[in-house]
Amino acid sequence: MAQIYSNQDNLYGQIKLNGQSQAIFGDTFSTTVFSQPAALSPIPKQHFNVLLPSNPSFVGRSKELGQLTKTLDAGKKVVIAGLGGIGHVTSKSQIAVEYCYRYRQKHPTSYVWWIDAVNTAGIVDAYSDIAKTLHLPILSTENLMREVRKWFSQPENGQWLFVFDNVNDPEAIFQHPIDGQTRSILDYLPHNHLGGQIIITSTTKDAADIANAELIEVDILSTSEARLLIRSYLPQPPDSSTSEDLDMLADTLSCIPLALTQASKYLRQMQKTAKEYLFMLQDGSQKALLLSKHLGSHHHTIFTVLNVSYTTLRHKHKLAFGMLNIVCWLHCVNIPESILRQHCQGDKGMSEVEFDEAILPLMQYSFLGKQRRTSDSDEAVYCIHSLIQEIVKIFQREDGLEDASKIEALRLLEHQTIPLMLKHDWHRLGSWLPHVRSIIQCSNCSILKRHQSRLSLLFLLNTYRLHVLSRTYEAIDHREASLPDLKRLEDISNCVTFLAFCD
Known part of the structure; x- marks a missing residue:
């Protein structure tokens, strides 16, 4: 994709800077990339975005589920703490998933929001999606967070359930101020009136104290x-x-x-x-x-x-090993099958049977779990335990495989996402953004920071923020902060180079 961005006559045009250090985008860029959004649809009367599947044979943990129901019905926040396991009923996230499905069955016209809360950026983006769905005003990050909290804190807006999944660093997420603000995520949690409930899953029980919530531990079995x-x-009959x-x-x-x-x-x-x-x-x-x-x-x-x-x-299992080394740098949920297929295929074709055989060991050894497909896509998606990701990263560093795996993840993501941006397929592109953010964050080192695929993904991420989320204030803040570091402003000739300095 490098040739697309280096050509000054390309789709994105040039960035020019006037005397007030303001960026002026060319006509082609503003009309092609930042076209006007479609007319607003009516505000939905219910919402359910839980992609992890319900387990039809869910058994056990009745004590924890009973405690969870009783505490939430009393209007208190709950932290479910534990390491859990991929796709098993003992998983902390699986218990939360099971509660979500039971909650929807009991309250079919409620709002159920599953939020990937590994970091504050993911939570802010989730709030952006919520605001977009409910047609709330987005003027700034503070305004965005405040409006979402206000809407769900009003009893007339009905019953709702928020699940903040994988808050594994609760101090950083709940106590540190959001970038550019004085308040933290904890200040923007909706109030627990009788119609609202909040579940937080974490690998540490400290999250309960920080979030002022009741604690349910699910780790250890008898x-x-x-x-x-x-x-x-x-196997049955059992072994020896x-x-x-x-x-x-x-x-x-x-x-x-x-x-x-x-x-x-x-x-x-x-x-x-x-x-x-x-x-x-x-x-x-x-x-x-x-x-x-x-x-x-x-x-x-x-x-x-x-x-x-x-x-x-x-x-x-060489192919499975390669896929595992890639997914450990992606977001831990909603991993599209297409990126795994692309890695396995390379320049050669691969049949359905061959791919199934390649990925099977990851499923058999419980490295990956299969999620429920989204309602608007037929593509299979996978998940991986966040702790498994961290341990595999350590194995990679010990074996000298870290940089090569990151570069392959960057290349694959660029190949999957840039065409969606060029087609203005913002809806499908949105599902890839958690993976884009994840690889950008973990490749922010001297060796990879200026890698061409990373620059392309930086450009894509900021384009989405400006066009779809209307978060112009963020792009402007990033741009102004980067200007003192630029030596020759007149030489900035395309968006990728410019936005690379905004990282």
């Missing part, structure tokens, strides 16, 4: 529950693992659902017994112990289990 969980994944072996494995993995799910699926796929797996854990425990310094000793168990599966992928 030994008997852990044994049943492991056994549920093993004894109850004592399964109990020992459960205790070794501290009865943590994420570790149990990973280990159980590995046992089934590789046809190993619990005793054999325990020996494998001992072999990999030393490396995991050394690596655990990156995230803390609390995650030593997860490191140990993932090390076994990661090593197997690397030696036996």
